[in-house]
Amino acid sequence: MRNQRIIFVTVAVIAANLLVGVFFMTRSRPSTPVRSEISTPQLAANAIQGRSVFYTAAAREILHRLRPELASEAEEQKFFQATQDPSAWRLLDHRLHFDAIWLCGDANGYRPLLRHLLETRDFVLTYLDHTSVIFARPPATAFNAKALDAMKEKLTGRDRMIFLVGAANKLLAIGMLPLAKGYLDEAILLDGGSADARTQLALYHAQLGEWREALDDCNRALDLDAKFPAALAAKAQILFGSKQFNAALEISQQALEAHPDDPANLFLDAKIAHEAHAFQREIIAMQNLVRLAEKAGAPVSGYRIYLAQAYAADGQAEPAIEQFEKARSAGDLSPEQKRFVEDSIARIRSRVHS
Numbered sequence: 001m002r003n004q005r006i007i008f009v010t011v012a013v014i015a016a017n018l019l020v021g022v023f024f025m026t027r028s029r030p031s032t033p034v035r036s037e038i039s040t041p042q043l044a045a046n047a048i049q050g051r052s053v054f055y056t057a058a059a060r061e062i063l064h065r066l067r068p069e070l071a072s073e074a075e076e077q078k079f080f081q082a083t084q085d086p087s088a089w090r091l092l093d094h095r096l097h098f099d100a101i102w103l104c105g106d107a108n109g110y111r112p113l114l115r116h117l118l119e120t121r122d123f124v125l126t127y128l129d130h131t132s133v134i135f136a137r138p139p140a141t142a143f144n145a146k147a148l149d150a151m152k153e154k155l156t157g158r159d160r161m162i163f164l165v166g167a168a169n170k171l172l173a174i175g176m177l178p179l180a181k182g183y184l185d186e187a188i189l190l191d192g193g194s195a196d197a198r199t200q201l202a203l204y205h206a207q208l209g210e211w212r213e214a215l216d217d218c219n220r221a222l223d224l225d226a227k228f229p230a231a232l233a234a235k236a237q238i239l240f241g242s243k244q245f246n247a248a249l250e251i252s253q254q255a256l257e258a259h260p261d262d263p264a265n266l267f268l269d270a271k272i273a274h275e276a277h278a279f280q281r282e283i284i285a286m287q288n289l290v291r292l293a294e295k296a297g298a299p300v301s302g303y304r305i306y307l308a309q310a311y312a313a314d315g316q317a318e319p320a321i322e323q324f325e326k327a328r329s330a331g332d333l334s335p336e337q338k339r340f341v342e343d344s345i346a347r348i349r350s351r352v353h354s
Helices: 042-047 057-066 073-082 086-096 111-120 145-153 157-174 177-190 195-207 211-224 229-241 245-258 263-275 279-295 301-313 317-329 335-353
Strands: 053-055 100-104 124-128 132-136
Touching (some): 042 124, 042 132, 057 100, 086 111, 100 111, 124 157, 132 157, 157 195, 177 195, 195 211, 195 229, 229 263, 263 301, 279 301, 317 335
Parallel strands (some): 053 100
Antiparallel strands (some): 100 132
């Protein structure tokens, strides 16, 4: 069962996909007030085109305020869940035929959907700034990094710092590593005491498999701010990517203590715990994810499948079968997921009765 974990609401395991997003750079040293187009996703809201728009939770407030004609209040909860489940997003797109996709906020919160869009290439990446990534249905003009540089050159001081680090975060997410590195180098020249910039630089090194450099930069970020959430999560991811699972568990615990109900932290903790064979801890993390999703009125079948696999890995056959059956009875599984669940139930029962 341990080797048959499949992607439903997954955060990618391989090191090249490490990314912990920082939305607005609140940890940069305050000086002058930040302009609203830098402190909010206002620029991205103005760049959206089309009638039917998919958007993430971080875009909701400003979309309702600046572009209310594009808001889909009745669909929003399904939108927010689909950022972690590309198969659910496909069903939404088939029904609503999106003209544009606005991925706003912490890139870690929409990484599975972003990877899906980049891999399938059904939509064109048209826009990127420090807060957002936007895709449009073809035909559309592809994103050009010169436009990003043009935005940057209009900014000075703290505005420029925020833009550099946020844009680098998004560039890392789409795999434009050299440009991201250039932005981070400039940011650190502007403010060597930015925990945000050091965290993103750590993630740059992690994507290249440069684990020692990645950990050094993470530790520098934590020296600047010992409780900086993004740095804690990044360090846990980096230790996980370098297969230091027990050390990763310790750091993940610190991240959870600071934000115990953060879904990204919980899923990361479950993922690390599984590889460390700490199955009881994995079970607790997945139980909390189910609880939070149910409280939000979101689908939980994907989480139940992971919870069932954790029970099975811990040798708890009956709870595993119970969670698999609950996932199956929800009626929202894809054919592939349903087959996996049925095969898993049959496999567990055969072992119990053998």
